[in-house]
Amino acid sequence: MVKKTAEYRLNRIKSSNQFRYYISFRDGRNTLCEVEVSREVFQAIETFGKVERNQTRWNERHIEQSELSEATFHKRAMRSSEDVEQVCLRNWQNEKLKQAISSLPEPQRRRLFLYLKGYTEATIAWREGCSQPAVAQSLKAARTHIRKKLQE
Template sequence: MFDNTNPYTLRTEVVGGITRYYVAFMDGQAVLRETEVPRPVYLEFLRFVKVERNFRRSDERHIEQSELTDETLYNRATHPPKSVEETAFDSLQNERLRKAIAELSEVQRRRFVLYHEFGLTHEQIAKMEDCTFQAVAKSVKAAESVIKILFK
C-alpha cells in the first residue's frame, strides 16, 4: 500500500523577475533542509508527484475489486452482513449472557465455560477436576437452568 506522506515539498520563488526552484526535505537526523535546484530537476519532482498521486488513486480504485474473489462473493451471498438492529440486539443478548454467567457459583461458571466455550466433554472436565462425570453433568445442567431463569 502506498504511504500518503510526502517526503519532500516543492516551492518556487520569483526574485527580480527570475524564478528560483526549491526542494525541502527532512534529513536522516530529522532536520528540515531546503535546497535550490535547477528547473529540469524541479520539473522532474513535479512529474514524480503526479505519478505518485495517480498511483495512489489507482490503488484506491482497485482495492475493493482485488477482494472480490469467488470465495468472498460466495460468503457474501450465503452469509449476508447483519443489520444494525441485529448487531445491537446480539450485543445486548451477549451482555445479558455475560451477566447471567457472572451470577453463577465459581464451580458452575468454570464448568459451564469449559463445556460450552471450550467444547470439552463432561468426562474431560471430570478428569481435570478429579471428580465424577455425574457431578460435572449435574453442575452444567444446573448452570444452564439458572441462566434460562435469568433470561426470562
C-alpha cells in the same frame, strides 16, 4: 505501491553508563540535522513509528488490491446490512447472557467454559478431581440457571 522512505532516523548512543537519544532528519534546505531529545520523546516517536508501520502493513493486507467493476459495486450496494434495531437487540441479548453467566457459582462457570471449549464431562471431572455425574449435574444446573435468567 509506493514505498515511503524514512523521514527521520532515531539513534540511541550509550555513553558513560547511560543512553543519549538523538533524532536525525533533513530540514527544508536538505541539510542534515541531529537533535538530542529526552528518553520519553524518543520512546514516543519510536512507538509512533511502530504503530504507523503496523497500520501500513494492515492496509496492504486488507485493502482490496483488485479492480472493482460496476457489477461488483452494484452487488455490494445491494447487500443488506443489519439495521440499528437488530444490532441493539443482539447487544442487549449478549449483555444479558454475560450477566447470567457471571452470576453462576465459580465451579459451574468454570465447568461450563471447559465444556464449551470442547472438553468432555469425563475430562472435566478428571481435571477437577470429581465424578463425572457431579460435572453433568453442575452443567445441567448452569444451563437451567442461564435459561431462567434469560427469560426474566
